[in-house]
Amino acid sequence: QNPKTxxxxxxxxxxxxxxxxxxYFGSRMEFGTAGLRAAMGAGISHMNDLTIIQxxxxxxxxxxxxxxDLKKRGVVIGFDARAHLSSGGSSKRFARLAANxxxxxxxxxxxxxxxxxxPFVPYTVTHLKLCAxxxxxxxxxxxxxxxxKVYWENGAQIISPHDKGISQAIEENQEPxxxxxxxxxxxxxxxxxxxxxxxxxxxxxxxQKQCFHRNINKETNLKFVHTSVHGVGHKFVxxxxxxxxxxxxxxxxxxxxxxxxxxxxxxxxxxxxxxxLTLSFALAEKDGAKIILANDPDxxxxxxxxxxxSGEWKVFxxxxxxxxxxxxxxxxxxxxxxDTCAIKDVYMLSSTVSSKxxxxxxxxxxxxxEETLTGFKWMGNRAKQLMDQGKAVLFAxxxxxx
Numbered sequence: 001q002n003p004k005t006x007x008x009x010x011x012x013x014x015x016x017x018x019x020x021x022x023x024y025f026g027s028r029m030e031f032g033t034a035g036l037r038a039a040m041g042a043g044i045s046h047m048n049d050l051t052i053i054q055x056x057x058x059x060x061x062x063x064x065x066x067x068x069d070l071k072k073r074g075v076v077i078g079f080d081a082r083a084h085l086s087s088g089g090s091s092k093r094f095a096r097l098a099a100n101x102x103x104x105x106x107x108x109x110x111x112x113x114x115x116x117x118x119p120f121v122p123y124t125v126t127h128l129k130l131c132a133x134x135x136x137x138x139x140x141x142x143x144x145x146x147x148x149k150v151y152w153e154n155g156a157q158i159i160s161p162h163d164k165g166i167s168q169a170i171e172e173n174q175e176p177x178x179x180x181x182x183x184x185x186x187x188x189x190x191x192x193x194x195x196x197x198x199x200x201x202x203x204x205x206x207x208q209k210q211c212f213h214r215n216i217n218k219e220t221n222l223k224f225v226h227t228s229v230h231g232v233g234h235k236f237v238x239x240x241x242x243x244x245x246x247x248x249x250x251x252x253x254x255x256x257x258x259x260x261x262x263x264x265x266x267x268x269x270x271x272x273x274x275x276x277l278t279l280s281f282a283l284a285e286k287d288g289a290k291i292i293l294a295n296d297p298d299x300x301x302x303x304x305x306x307x308x309x310s311g312e313w314k315v316f317x318x319x320x321x322x323x324x325x326x327x328x329x330x331x332x333x334x335x336x337x338x339d340t341c342a343i344k345d346v347y348m349l350s351s352t353v354s355s356k357x358x359x360x361x362x363x364x365x366x367x368x369x370e371e372t373l374t375g376f377k378w379m380g381n382r383a384k385q386l387m388d389q390g391k392a393v394l395f396a397x398x399x400x401x402x
Contacts, residue, residue, distance in 0.1 A: 001181045002049045004088035005042035031055065031167040033158055033377055037138055037147035040084035047146040048087060052094045053180045055148060056101040058170030059132075062162075064105070065169075067131045067153075074108030076124040076195060078116045080137040080232050080298045081258030082146050090260075091115075091136040091146060096183040098134055098148075103191045104177060110195040111186070115232045115258060117299035122155040122380075123206075124199050129153075140229075140269035140296040143262050156380030204243040212332040217245045223289035224249035227280045229268045230259040231297025250287050252279045262297075270294040270303030271401055273315045277305060281313055301401045319355035322397035326358045329395045330365065343367050347386050349379045349396035358395075367394075376402055 012020050024043025029036050029051060036055060040047045063070050077099050083090035092115075099109040110124060118135050125133040133151035141147070150158050150166070158166070179185060186192045211217070224241075226249035228234040234256040241248050254264050262268040265276050274281075280292045284307065292305040292313070305315045316324070326348055333346065346367035348358045351374045362369035368391075372378035379396040386393050 002088050004086065005048050005050075008042040008087070031058075031163060031170055033160065033163045033375070035148045035150045035157075037141065037145060039144045040082075040089035040146050041087045041144075046087075047094070047148070048089055049093070049097055049181065050176070052097050052148070053101060053176050054174050055170055056098040056134075057173035057177060057180075058168075059134075059150065059166055060102055060105055060107065061173055062166045062169040063107075063131055065165075070131050071106050071108070073129060073131045074110060074191075074193075075102055076110040076112075076121055076128070076130050076133045078112045078118070078121040078124075078133070078135045078137075080118075080135075081115050081260055082136075082138060082143070082297075083260040084144060084146070089146065093183070094136045094146065094148070095134070096186065097180075098136070099192065100183045100186050101177070101180060103186050103189050104179060106191070108191045108193065109186070110193045112199075113194045113196045116196070116199075117232050117236050117295075118149065119300055120199055120203060121149075122151045122157075123203055124195055125151050125153065126155040127199065127202060128195065135298070137298040139298050140267070140271070140301070142267065143260060154381065154384040156384055157375075157377035159377050159381055200239075204239050207240065208243050210329070210332075211244045212336070214245050220246070222291065223247075223284075223287060225252065225280050225284045225287070225289045225292045226250070227252040227255045227277070227292070227294045228258075228299065229265060229270060229276060229294060229297055230255050230257070230262045231268065231295060231299060232258055233295035233297075233299035236299060237293070237295065249293065250283055250289060252283050254279055268297050270296055270301060271318075273303070274313070277303070277313075277315065280305070284313075296401075303401055318397070318399035318401040319357070321401065322350060322355060322399070323357040325397065326395045327361060330361065330367070333392075333394055334365075342392075345391045347383075347391050347393045349382060349393065351375065351379060351398045354397060354399040358397075374398070 028044045029038050038047050077095050079091035079095035099111045102109045121133040121135040135149040138145035138147040226237050238248050290307045294303040305313050343366045349370050351372050353374050359369040383393040
């Protein structure tokens, strides 16, 4: 019922363009542990109104089977700033359609009223004790793509067998439910809640638990540059600096506002290194900043560069950042925990493709280190298991700057 995707399909049928129709309808997007990720456009192989409705119907039915209190607890849905004019798709539109699907089945939905960084969604799941979360984002993919990340009640992305169960439920719920397309229905529903203000306040209050040197932060002359690479991060990084009593970073003006076209970069991925940071280097030189911070468009990954004494810029690898941050957070923990017995309950994690430096630090200092399979989902799920056992998980990282 989306007029733009419908028109694309009708034109291809009229032209007899079997090749393009095969591309659009030949195979359905696969739902996996990372959810969905594909180009926006027409057909079952793309992200569009219909495939979002079908996916959410399946996810809703799967949650109903797994949570007897789903209609009491509900789900959270967030979205980034991506949009695709030719197909009429956008992250906000997809988020509203997903919300409409749940609300039509009597499930409370905490739908953010504005763009948010991806970490807000798992935070909201655990903070409000919800059953699940959805983040509509393609992270650092090319501009034509979008995605649908799914979080379980523990705040971590799903692992098997949930992916297979959800995929099966999607197959069983292909026919759009009545009024599935009319997202305006949610605006008058008592089941719709906006967590934006509450979460914005609570999240930045909670991260202050990691602020160990507020007086130094207040007095430092160190200058930072930040780029959100046309994504959602600008406002939230400014608030994070404020929460730590640091002077706000200089924002790269050409990249600070969300823009789904990502006009200043070939790929909106800070992992690309110096190519993405060209404008950041220029601003840092102009304003005398020594450190550059760069987020990917959904602000769940971080690249860092530091100006060396030689005048050259060093862009840290994910493994180098993991080593520095892991060492720092342990040093701070040790300075605030004089009980030597407490170290037996301290853990750090990294995935199997990442550096083993945390293991070396753990052996020297006496805390525990565990290695997980590749992917943030594995570290997130294992961290939650350990925390539920009363352990202190100080830090986890993967070499892909996360």
